[in-house]
Amino acid sequence: MGRVTAFWENTAQTPLQIVEDPFFIERGITLYFKRDDLIHPYVSGNKWRKLKYNLFEAEKKGFTTLLTFGGAYSNHIAATAAAGQATGFDTIGIIRGDELRADANPTLRFASQCGMKLLFVSREEYRDKEKLAQLVGEGCYIIPEGGSNALAVQGVAEVVAEIQSQLNRPVDYLCTALGTGGTAAGLLSASEAKVLVFPSLKIKGEEAKQMILQHLSVLEIKAEIMTDYHFGGYGKVKDELWKFIEQFETQINIPLEQVYTGKMMFGIYDLVKKGFFKQGDILVALHTGGLQGKTK
Ligand SMILES: Cc1ncc(COP(=O)(O)O)c(C=O)c1O
Structure with a gap:
């Protein structure tokens, strides 16, 4: 067996962890966090x-x-x-x-x-x-x-089957952060669920869709782009975001970082507050890792 095969074969499924927050329970919404941040200490998410x-x-x-x-x-x-x-x-x-x-x-x-x-x-x-x-x-x-390229899309697509086998019921929304669009493309290539995309950069919805589409061989995608959660642009942070991350980590005990997963999770909470989802909806957010880049 080659070293590459040995490295990638040697992994267990990552947990699909429910986010236990009364905030969701009260609104009849279930949010799972797919903990790909735990996949490997250095090659994570x-x-x-x-x-x-x-x-x-x-x-x-x-x-x-x-x-x-x-x-x-x-x-x-x-x-x-x-x-x-x-x-x-x-x-x-x-x-x-x-x-x-x-x-x-x-x-x-x-x-x-x-x-x-x-x-x-x-x-x-x-x-x-x-x-x-x-x-x-x-x-x-x-x-x-x-x-991000076609082979990356193929790799990301595997997480969808993994989630389905762990959950055993249909997912209404898959949520991911966006930087270059490869991860969102991977989810879209394999999923029946709606994909909610949270760009970490200041970008128009149509531009984000084009970024995703360049990795796929289709003309249209079932993605909704949530463009309001970039906090000023790529790598930009505001106190409100740090405060949210701290609160989430204290209460839920799952780490987030400020560039991607923090912004996505902030967006999910905000959309729930605004009534975007309906009662009974099942959401799965992908923890894409990135904790090495955490600055606080
Ligand atoms: C931690 C983390 N999450 C999300 C993303 C966004 O993924 P993509 O570039 O595939 O859109 C990145 C960037 O690749 C990342 O490092």
């Missing part, structure tokens, strides 16, 4: 799902180096570095920001300690990823920013 078939493919095709892209705090960079180290690939991360260094923050330090070679490029250079891949990526297996 949607990263586990998205990298799986990419690394299978890289191994099958005989690549020895993975090359990918990300910002200074990218969960995907950290996860690719860890997955590469665990499965015997060399890794290269092209990082947005030529003012940065490998010890600039815990994410980059971690990636570097996993053996990832970090190349820092200006924001302008970063925009042309194809050119960067041509310049430094010869012979490398290239994984796009955020890890």
Whole structure:
């Protein structure tokens, strides 16, 4: 058995945990949290799902180096570095920001300690990823920013069957955060349920749909995009969000972070308050991990 197969076969199903809050019970709504944050200490959440078939493919095709892209705090960079180290690939991360260094923050330090070679490029250079891949990526297996591609979609799709086997009743809404759209595409590719998408960036609903659609071979999707929960934009946080995260963690005892899952969960509570769901609805929110990037 190859190292990649051994790494990915060695996992149990993640818990589908009910969010025990009277707030939901009083309104007749059931919310489950699919705890993919517990899947692996360093390759957690949607990263586990998205990298799986990419690394299978890289191994099958005989690549020895993975090359990918990300910002200074990218969960995907950290996860690719860890997955590469665990499965015997060399890794290269092209990082947005030529003012940065490998010890600039815990994410980059971690990636570097996993053996990832970090190349820092200006924001302008970063925009042309194809050119960067041509310049430094010869012979490398290239994984796009955020890890989102068709093989990532295939990996994320597996969580749907896992949820169905754990729940044994139909889900009304599947909820996920959105960064590059690969995770939402994976859920949509495999689910009958409505998918509620919470962009962590300031973006119009139609733009988010296009981001998702580029990973799918369909023309339309059954997704509703909730654009009001970005808190000022990607990576932006407000006191109200920190307060919500703290309260949720104290009461429910499940960790959230401020870039993706905190914003999504804030949005779910807010939609419940506003009467978006009906009594009896079953919701499943995907915990996409990202806790390595938590700053408080
Ligand atoms: C923790 C976490 N949640 C959600 C997302 C959003 O996923 P996607 O980029 O597939 O939309 C990301 C980014 O990849 C992430 O790191």
